[in-house]
Structure formats: structure tokens, C-alpha cells
Amino acid sequence: MSSRPVRIPARSVDEYRDTIERLLRPLAARAIESVPVPQALGRQLSEDVRSPVELPVFRNSAMDGYAVRADSIAVTPVTLPMAGVVAAGDAGRDPLPAGAAVKVMTGAPIPPGADCVVPVEDTRSEGAKVVIGRGRSAGEFIREPGTDVRVGDLLVPAATALTPRHIAALAAVGLAEVPVFAPVRAAVITTGDELVPAGQPLRPGQIYNSNGIALAAALRANGVTVVSVEHSTDDPDVFRRLITAATGSADLVFTSGGVSKGDFEVVKDVLAPMGGEFGSVAVQPGGPQGLTVVDGVPVLSFPGNPVSTMVSFEVFARPILRLLAGLEPVRTRELPLTEPVRSPQGRRQFLRGRVTDAGVESVSGQGSHLVAAMAWADVLIDIAAETTELPAGATVRVLSL
Amino acid sequence: MSSRPVRIPARSVDEYRDTIERLLRPLAARAIESVPVPQALGRQLSEDVRSPVELPVFRNSAMDGYAVRADSIAVTPVTLPMAGVVAAGDAGRDPLPAGAAVKVMTGAPIPPGADCVVPVEDTRSEGAKVVIGRGRSAGEFIREPGTDVRVGDLLVPAATALTPRHIAALAAVGLAEVPVFAPVRAAVITTGDELVPAGQPLRPGQIYNSNGIALAAALRANGVTVVSVEHSTDDPDVFRRLITAATGSADLVFTSGGVSKGDFEVVKDVLAPMGGEFGSVAVQPGGPQGLTVVDGVPVLSFPGNPVSTMVSFEVFARPILRLLAGLEPVRTRELPLTEPVRSPQGRRQFLRGRVTDAGVESVSGQGSHLVAAMAWADVLIDIAAETTELPAGATVRVLSL
Incomplete structure (x- = not known):
């Protein structure tokens, strides 16, 4: 394992958070994969997505009604011969005969030659004819091609985490797949001889290990994939093996415990000689903190107390992780x-x-x-x-x- | 298939939303299952969860330092003999000898007889002795059992959708599993001859089918499990078969399209004779709406236009679905x-x-x-x-x- 020293230049919350952000920012350049749009909810676009088509694709009716020429209905009421019906999904290639009306459904193609639609509410059907009750101007209730989206329009910008409204737009322009970033992969290592897994009885001096479960949940809730959650005893060899495995499989490692001023601080004892910076940030809870880069992988070391761990995550890690995942900033x-x-x-x-x-x-x-x-x-x-x-x-x- | 008529008593947004909420509220009584706490993120508790243990479990040190009797350090500086070291995880059963100090790590049990801890910063080690620089009162830096949580304390109330901080608390009291509701299961049926799946070329008069993908994403983002997404042509037999399958497998069905005033309104044509109420709500977009109960399963019929569908979902369905899933109300x-x-x-x-x-x-x-x-x-x-x-x-x- 190689490592390089990290400076913790100052101990204020803002400076320490900035240090972590600078260290994690390169994780923005991650692997790119293509995923089907229906599976892309919450995934982060790796590039701007532009429309491959125009919307509407073709000239169509905004209403159920009758397609006519406006000059045929300049004086109303007027009775026009019915020259056919166009449903949504019909090709709609037959032109409108002069002086006639064609019944059209919402979304149906407008027959060539028609220039407006009279809503069905303003009409009365009489056998093969239709009585039009009020006039309309050219263009009314017609959706012209490209008035919603033109080919090449930006639909969703790069780095966006896709929400249902983005999925709706990507599907509407017929995109089957979109390019997204691989999620940030994190590993979690908790430490401490006193910790036992949930569901077991406690012996004297023992407490339940909640930090691994809690950090994993917090990471997942902020767009991070958790590749492993391990527990180390206070034996440095055990912790060293787990750190080697974690930095080999993750983009980022979190540890909890072993960073304070006691006699058995396994995280500090192992990582400080590898260039880790351990010290106190002027914050409560969560003062003792450590930061190491092992084989190019940032290792954030939080104190072991469960509340200190969670507050450290919220204050130091969550803002940059949400940025990296394309999620809304912390409110x-x-x-x-x-x-x-x-x-x-x-x-x-x-x-x-x-x-x-x-x-x-x-x-x-x-x-x-x-x-x-x-x-x-x-x-x-x-x-x-x-x-x-x-x-x-x-x-x-x-x-x- | 049996069905019963549903009254849409009025057409205002609020009244229609209230009607839907009354129809969906019985879905709050769903099947209960037990899930491991690490997999419970986002799941909804089916009952109040109370602590099975007290926290802290045992009397322990809040600091790295020396456990003493306060009356041994009433006058400082004072030099005391070191009677041992207790690490976190040690059983810590040996009592404190009178007039001595025992080194304790954060979280370690307090030796019986000690009544305060002097932080390591206020001490100096001298071989087998320790020099204590300042006095402390009885109780200082000692965490007494049960001061955080007592047995039976309410930790997380029923119906809560679990977030990382809830997961942290459940893990800290050693719970391995928690009882949660099965998610609401929804089926989606889109309709319309003009719709084609993404990734295919469009023929004249056709558009891409986005509503199924968009509604499924919106449902998943609001705590609902999507059991199927199907597309129906405007053939009533096809739609009827899909409705039968959907109401047989889901708690709730959404349809899009076929609810308006055209000649081919497959959803209305099939569901109105089964007791469905179809009409216009005084809202834009999304005016035409339908509501049917088929074999006890509510079927919400939205208009087919993609934006109308999504706005209908936001206004009429999302508030009650979030309530049913235990999620925060729409902001x-x-x-x-x-x-x-x-x-x-x-x-x-x-x-x-x-x-x-x-x-x-x-x-x-x-x-x-x-x-x-x-x-x-x-x-x-x-x-x-x-x-x-x-x-x-x-x-x-x-x-x-």
C-alpha cells in the first residue's frame, strides 16, 4: 500500500469540510454506463441529453372536434359535409376536401388543407353533416410540429439525478437508454472490541454495533453504493487487512472509532503512519477526525460514538456526496x-x-x-x-x- | 368481475382529491412482514418500536481519562497510584482501590467505587502513578445507565418511513429485525393506438408512449411497488383483459388515455358500464378524469396527454400515496x-x-x-x-x- 500525507490545514468546520470536498471532487469523473430509461430513476446523467426528435412530431389536434378551414366557418352557424374521421394513431394523409369538415380526435393528425379545429362542444352532428356553431381563426386548437421541443433542444442537463419528470421527458422523445455515471462506491469499517452485532445478548462492557448499519443507510440515502460493511477488532493487523480490502474495492472508505486520545486507537495507530492526519476539529459532537489517502482512495475516519458518527457524516460528507450524485443540496x-x-x-x-x-x-x-x-x-x-x-x-x- | 358505482360528488380539485383519498385510505391496512434493520431503509413501520434495552447499557466513561473518587482529588495537584487500565469492551468488574486511579477509555465500564472521570488532558502519567491537575465532582464524565433510553421507551412511532437516523437508533438498541408494512402495489395500463415504445421509428400519426414509464417512476419515487406496466390498444377486449389482470395482482390501478369526448375512448367505454364515474374536474391540465372500483380495487383513470397524466398524479394521487407510505407530505x-x-x-x-x-x-x-x-x-x-x-x-x- 502506498499513501501520501494529507494536510488538515485548519480545524474549523468549514475548512475541514473544504479539505474533504477537494479530496472527493475527483470522484466526479466516474465510469459511464448506458441504462434503459425505465430503470434510470435516481441515476445521474453523464452528459447533456438533447432531443433526437421534434415534439409534436406531426401537426395534430389539441381537441376532440372537427378540422376545417377557418374561411369555411367565417359565418356561423354553418353546415358542412363530413368528409371522414381521423383517430389518434391514424396516418391521416387524406387532404380536407374544400368546404368540408373532418372529425378529428385529440392527438390525431390534421388533414392537409385544414387550418383549425372546432371543439366538439361547439358542433352538432346531423347524419353525414355537421353544424358548426361558432367560428375559429386559423391555427386554433392545432399543435404545430416542434412547438414543444425541437431536434437538439436540451432536455436534461449533465449531472442531473433523474426524477420522474425527467424520466417522463426522456421517454416522450423516444429515448430507450441514457448514459449515466456509475455511483460512488463506498466501504465502511467500524472498529472497537466492545461492539457486538444486533440480535446477540450483551456481555458486561459490550454495546451494539450500530455505526456500520447507520452509515450504510446514510450513504444509500445519498446516492452512494455501499460495497462492504465490515467490523474490525482493536487488533491493528485485522484493521490493516480490512483497510487494504476496502481501498481495493471502493472509491471512498469510512471508518468509525479509534481516532481519539485513548491507549488503543486502532484507526489512528494504523493510518497515521501511512500519512493520515488525525486531530481535533472545533465541532461538537464529532471533534476527533482523521483523513488519509491510501492507494489513491480517500479514507474518512469519524469518531466511534454513534451520534458523533452521524453528525460527522451530515456535516462533512453529505454535502459533497450529494453534489457528486447530482442530488439537491442539503436544505x-x-x-x-x-x-x-x-x-x-x-x-x-x-x-x-x-x-x-x-x-x-x-x-x-x-x-x-x-x-x-x-x-x-x-x-x-x-x-x-x-x-x-x-x-x-x-x-x-x-x-x- | 364485479364492480360498484363510485360517486364523484363534485368536480372541484379538492372534492375530487378527497374522494380519491377516501377510496385509497383502506390501503393503510396492508400485510406486515419482518425485515432486517440493515434492509429497512425507506420501509414503513407497522407498529411503534420501543427499546428492548436501556442505553447506556452500563455505567461508562464519557472521556479518555482516569476514574477516581471525587474525594480523592479534592485538593489538586495530587498524585495517585495507578491501579489498572480498562479499555472499551473490557468487563470492568474490578473495583477501584481506595485512593487510587484506574485509567479508562471512552465507553469503558467505570470500576465499581469510582464516581468521576478526570479527562486525560488534566493529568500527567509518572510511571506507576498519575498526577491529577484539577478536581472533579461526583458524576462528572460518567454516563449512567438508562440516561439515553430506558427499556420500553418509544424509539420510532408506527407508520414512520425509516430514514438513516431511525435505522441508527434501531441498530443502537440491538434490534435485528423490525415489522414493516408491505408496500402498496400498483399496476399501470396506458392506452392508445397511436403509441409506440421508445427506441422504435415513428410512422405517420404515431407518438412515443411515455406515460407508462413516467407513472411507474413517479409511483416508485413515492413508496409504491409497481407490479406491471402494460399498454392497451383501443380495442375494448384488449383493455378489458388487461384490467382484469391488473386488478387481480395490484392494490391500485392507474390508466392513462381514453377518458375524453372522442369517438374511441376505450377506458371510459369499458369502465363506465362497470360503474366507473367519468367526467370533468375543474382543473387544467388534467380535466377529464375517471374513477372505478373493480373487484374492490380502485382504478384511477387519467387523461392520456403526458403532462396531464403527470399533473393528475401530482395533484390527485401523490398526497395520499405518500401518506400511505409514511413519507413526508408534499412540500x-x-x-x-x-x-x-x-x-x-x-x-x-x-x-x-x-x-x-x-x-x-x-x-x-x-x-x-x-x-x-x-x-x-x-x-x-x-x-x-x-x-x-x-x-x-x-x-x-x-x-x-
């Missing part, structure tokens, strides 16, 4: 606090909060181990590093979870 | 118009719009056939039926697409 809003809050001096704090009709309330309990509060929170309240207290009613910035 | 906002708009008297209009820094702009071209505009729109602008024009700067309600 931020300004809301009034419904109660006063306190915050430690010198560390930017992300309080778990819940939006109410009155504003945003801090979810009770802000210890970084409070998983229950995280489940109830729907936003993070962003409190500046220099702020130590805010009164009820103060406007705060919140990030949607 | 609505009030925004200023950046340009004047006109609207037909007597019909509520949903203009395709795009949000800008200045407010919301109508996307050029409001013909119901304008698929290109739909691709660019990110909201629908909701204009009341009685409104005929609004000036730039007027506040309008918009629905996110």
Missing part, C-alpha cells in the same frame, strides 16, 4: 429557537433539533451518546463556535436531516 | 411570482414553474402537451379557479415536484 433554513440554548465556547455545535409550528426546538439531551434524541431530530441546529448562549426567539440556521 | 410554499400569469376562468390551474432566487417563474409554454417544460419545472404553481390573472410579485402557493 438549510433560518428558524427561531423556541427555547434558549447554551453552547461551549470555541466549538461550533450541531444540536439535534425538531421543527415545530413555532420554530425549532432543541431535542432534549445533547450528550453525544444520545441516540434516542437523534431518532427524534429532523434537523441539526448550527450554533457558531463563538456563541455560548442564545435566547428563545433567536434566529438559527438549521440543516435538514 | 408546499408561498412564493412571489416573478412575472404576471393568466389563467382560465373557472378552472384551477397548475402551472409548471421553476423556483429562482427572486421567487417562482412560470416555465414558458403551458400547453398541456409541453413535456419539455415539465422536465424544467421543479414546482407546480397553484392558481385558484376564480383567478384569471395575477401580477408579478403576487404571492402564490407552489407544490414541490
Whole structure:
């Protein structure tokens, strides 16, 4: 394994996030594949898609009614002979006889020679004739070719993550497949001798391992493919083998735990000698952070506490991952606090909060181990590093979870 | 096939939407299955999930540091003998000898007898002793059992669609599986002789069939499983066979096309005699609508124009489908118009719009056939039926697409 040192030039949230963004931005250049449009929901276009056809493809009726020449119905009521019926799907090549009407369905081709359509509501059928009750000008209720889309018009720009309305437009111009980027592939490695998988009984000193499951869910919800979720003991050889496998199969690796100031910090102990930068970012929760590049693959090392891991993901990784996946940016809003809050001096704090009709309330309990509060929170309240207290009613910035 | 008449009691958007919601609400009672928590992202809980354990499970350290008795460090600096090290994951059963310190890692059990932790930053190791630089009170940096979650606490309420933060909480309490509802299953039938599948050349009078692909994508994006997407010609026997198959395999059926006033309206011609209600809702686009219950299965019949189909889905189906799937409601906002708009008297209009820094702009071209505009729109602008024009700067309600 080769590695190169990464500078963490400063410890503010913004600078650390910028460092991560610079490191991950090259992942925008990923493999391209062609997928059928019906399977392309959520996939990210690798290039601008332009229309191969014009829409409407042919001159057609906007209404169920009668195709006529406007000058045949200049004086109304007027009775015209019926010269046929054109349904949607008919080729519609027969021209309109002079002074006659042809019944047309919505979407049916307009007979050559007709220049407007009289809606069926304004007509009365009388055997082989039709009585037209009101006049229309040339062009009315006729859809001219190319008035919606012309050949070569930009339909959906490159890098867009396709939503149903994009799929509808791509299908309407008859595209069978579109070129999309392969998703970013991430591997997750959790660490810690104290962790046991869900569903097993706990022995003294043990807790359940939730970070692998939680990070995998968060990655999937943000357009990333999770190629593996592994757990390492605090044995450096075990962790080293897992890092080698992960960096060999993924574009990006996340680790949790083992980055702090204890005696057994397996992530720091293995990755720092490989050029990893480990240190403290001025944020709570989630202060201890590490960043390493192993064989060209970025490894983001989050602290092991479940809430610290999730907040680290939200603050440092999610914005750039959504950008890379072509998804909408993380939504931020300004809301009034419904109660006063306190915050430690010198560390930017992300309080778990819940939006109410009155504003945003801090979810009770802000210890970084409070998983229950995280489940109830729907936003993070962003409190500046220099702020130590805010009164009820103060406007705060919140990030949607 | 049996069927029963459905009343469409009125033709306003709100009343028609209410009718559909009443018809679909029984789908809330669906089959329940158990899924592993790592696969439960986006699935909807069928019951309240309560914690089977307390968190923290045991008394543990919030910091890397030294567990002591507060009365041993009442006067500082003080030098204490080191009586051992407890790592995270250790059983930690050995009690603290009187007047000594035990090194503890974050998350490690607190030795019986210790009542606070001194963070490592405030200490200095000296061989087999540790110098404590400042005092702490009983309880500091100790996480007591059950302070985050108690046994039986509500973690995630019934009907919630699980997001990563919910998954994190469920995993943290060690749940291996959770009970979830089976998704709503929908079938889609498009109709029209003029429609051909994507990727084929168009003959005169033909257009591409986009509604099946678009509706399937819209359904999937709103938590619905699509069991089939079929196309019917305008032959009533073909459509009747497809309706029988669809209502036999799905909870809900969508059709497009064949609901208007033309001579060949296959959907209306087949379903009206089975008790279907077909008529006009005071909305643009998407006026012609039909509603039938076939063998107990609701069949929603939208007009065939691609933009009418998608707007019908957004306005009439999406709100109730999101409710049934436990997803957040469709987001609505009030925004200023950046340009004047006109609207037909007597019909509520949903203009395709795009949000800008200045407010919301109508996307050029409001013909119901304008698929290109739909691709660019990110909201629908909701204009009341009685409104005929609004000036730039007027506040309008918009629905996110």
C-alpha cells in the first residue's frame, strides 16, 4: 500500500469540510454506463441529453372536434359535409376536401388543407353533416410540429439525478437508454472490541454495533453504493487487512472509532503512519477526525460514538456526496429557537433539533451518546463556535436531516 | 368481475382529491412482514418500536481519562497510584482501590467505587502513578445507565418511513429485525393506438408512449411497488383483459388515455358500464378524469396527454400515496411570482414553474402537451379557479415536484 500525507490545514468546520470536498471532487469523473430509461430513476446523467426528435412530431389536434378551414366557418352557424374521421394513431394523409369538415380526435393528425379545429362542444352532428356553431381563426386548437421541443433542444442537463419528470421527458422523445455515471462506491469499517452485532445478548462492557448499519443507510440515502460493511477488532493487523480490502474495492472508505486520545486507537495507530492526519476539529459532537489517502482512495475516519458518527457524516460528507450524485443540496433554513440554548465556547455545535409550528426546538439531551434524541431530530441546529448562549426567539440556521 | 358505482360528488380539485383519498385510505391496512434493520431503509413501520434495552447499557466513561473518587482529588495537584487500565469492551468488574486511579477509555465500564472521570488532558502519567491537575465532582464524565433510553421507551412511532437516523437508533438498541408494512402495489395500463415504445421509428400519426414509464417512476419515487406496466390498444377486449389482470395482482390501478369526448375512448367505454364515474374536474391540465372500483380495487383513470397524466398524479394521487407510505407530505410554499400569469376562468390551474432566487417563474409554454417544460419545472404553481390573472410579485402557493 502506498499513501501520501494529507494536510488538515485548519480545524474549523468549514475548512475541514473544504479539505474533504477537494479530496472527493475527483470522484466526479466516474465510469459511464448506458441504462434503459425505465430503470434510470435516481441515476445521474453523464452528459447533456438533447432531443433526437421534434415534439409534436406531426401537426395534430389539441381537441376532440372537427378540422376545417377557418374561411369555411367565417359565418356561423354553418353546415358542412363530413368528409371522414381521423383517430389518434391514424396516418391521416387524406387532404380536407374544400368546404368540408373532418372529425378529428385529440392527438390525431390534421388533414392537409385544414387550418383549425372546432371543439366538439361547439358542433352538432346531423347524419353525414355537421353544424358548426361558432367560428375559429386559423391555427386554433392545432399543435404545430416542434412547438414543444425541437431536434437538439436540451432536455436534461449533465449531472442531473433523474426524477420522474425527467424520466417522463426522456421517454416522450423516444429515448430507450441514457448514459449515466456509475455511483460512488463506498466501504465502511467500524472498529472497537466492545461492539457486538444486533440480535446477540450483551456481555458486561459490550454495546451494539450500530455505526456500520447507520452509515450504510446514510450513504444509500445519498446516492452512494455501499460495497462492504465490515467490523474490525482493536487488533491493528485485522484493521490493516480490512483497510487494504476496502481501498481495493471502493472509491471512498469510512471508518468509525479509534481516532481519539485513548491507549488503543486502532484507526489512528494504523493510518497515521501511512500519512493520515488525525486531530481535533472545533465541532461538537464529532471533534476527533482523521483523513488519509491510501492507494489513491480517500479514507474518512469519524469518531466511534454513534451520534458523533452521524453528525460527522451530515456535516462533512453529505454535502459533497450529494453534489457528486447530482442530488439537491442539503436544505438549510433560518428558524427561531423556541427555547434558549447554551453552547461551549470555541466549538461550533450541531444540536439535534425538531421543527415545530413555532420554530425549532432543541431535542432534549445533547450528550453525544444520545441516540434516542437523534431518532427524534429532523434537523441539526448550527450554533457558531463563538456563541455560548442564545435566547428563545433567536434566529438559527438549521440543516435538514 | 364485479364492480360498484363510485360517486364523484363534485368536480372541484379538492372534492375530487378527497374522494380519491377516501377510496385509497383502506390501503393503510396492508400485510406486515419482518425485515432486517440493515434492509429497512425507506420501509414503513407497522407498529411503534420501543427499546428492548436501556442505553447506556452500563455505567461508562464519557472521556479518555482516569476514574477516581471525587474525594480523592479534592485538593489538586495530587498524585495517585495507578491501579489498572480498562479499555472499551473490557468487563470492568474490578473495583477501584481506595485512593487510587484506574485509567479508562471512552465507553469503558467505570470500576465499581469510582464516581468521576478526570479527562486525560488534566493529568500527567509518572510511571506507576498519575498526577491529577484539577478536581472533579461526583458524576462528572460518567454516563449512567438508562440516561439515553430506558427499556420500553418509544424509539420510532408506527407508520414512520425509516430514514438513516431511525435505522441508527434501531441498530443502537440491538434490534435485528423490525415489522414493516408491505408496500402498496400498483399496476399501470396506458392506452392508445397511436403509441409506440421508445427506441422504435415513428410512422405517420404515431407518438412515443411515455406515460407508462413516467407513472411507474413517479409511483416508485413515492413508496409504491409497481407490479406491471402494460399498454392497451383501443380495442375494448384488449383493455378489458388487461384490467382484469391488473386488478387481480395490484392494490391500485392507474390508466392513462381514453377518458375524453372522442369517438374511441376505450377506458371510459369499458369502465363506465362497470360503474366507473367519468367526467370533468375543474382543473387544467388534467380535466377529464375517471374513477372505478373493480373487484374492490380502485382504478384511477387519467387523461392520456403526458403532462396531464403527470399533473393528475401530482395533484390527485401523490398526497395520499405518500401518506400511505409514511413519507413526508408534499412540500408546499408561498412564493412571489416573478412575472404576471393568466389563467382560465373557472378552472384551477397548475402551472409548471421553476423556483429562482427572486421567487417562482412560470416555465414558458403551458400547453398541456409541453413535456419539455415539465422536465424544467421543479414546482407546480397553484392558481385558484376564480383567478384569471395575477401580477408579478403576487404571492402564490407552489407544490414541490
